[in-house]
Amino acid sequence: MRKRPAALLPVGIFLVTCAAFWPALQGGFNWDDDINLVTNPRYRGFDASQIGWMFTNTLMGHYMPFTWLTLALDHAIGRMDPWGYHLASL
Numbered sequence: 001m002r003k004r005p006a007a008l009l010p011v012g013i014f015l016v017t018c019a020a021f022w023p024a025l026q027g028g029f030n031w032d033d034d035i036n037l038v039t040n041p042r043y044r045g046f047d048a049s050q051i052g053w054m055f056t057n058t059l060m061g062h063y064m065p066f067t068w069l070t071l072a073l074d075h076a077i078g079r080m081d082p083w084g085y086h087l088a089s090l
Contacts, residue, residue: 017090018090021090022090024086024089024090025083025086025087025090027082027086028082029082029085032060033082035059035060036059036060036071037071037080037085038080040059042054042057043068043071043072043075044072044075045072045075045076046072046076050072051069053068054068054069054072070088071085073088074088
C-alpha cells in the first residue's frame with residue numbers, strides 16, 4: 001500500500017473546516033457587533049489616536065488590542081460589509 005504525504009492531512013482539515021463554516025459568510029452583524037463594530041468608529045483606521053485607543057480600551061470589559069488591529073484591517077479592506085469580517089474569521 002502506498003503512503004500519502006503527511007501534508008495532505010492539514011490541507012484536508014482546512015478544506016473540511018472551510019466547507020463547514022462557508023455558510024457563515026452569508027450572515028450579517030449580530031450579537032455584540034452593534035456595540036463593537038457598527039456604532040464604534042474608533043477602530044476604523046490606523047492613525048495614532050485609533051491605535052492608542054486599541055491598546056488602552058476595555059470595551060465591554062475585554063482588553064483585546066490585537067483583535068482591534070485585525071478588525072481595523074478588515075474595515076480597511078471591506079469597510080462595513082459583514083462578508084469581509086466573516087471571511088477573515090473563517
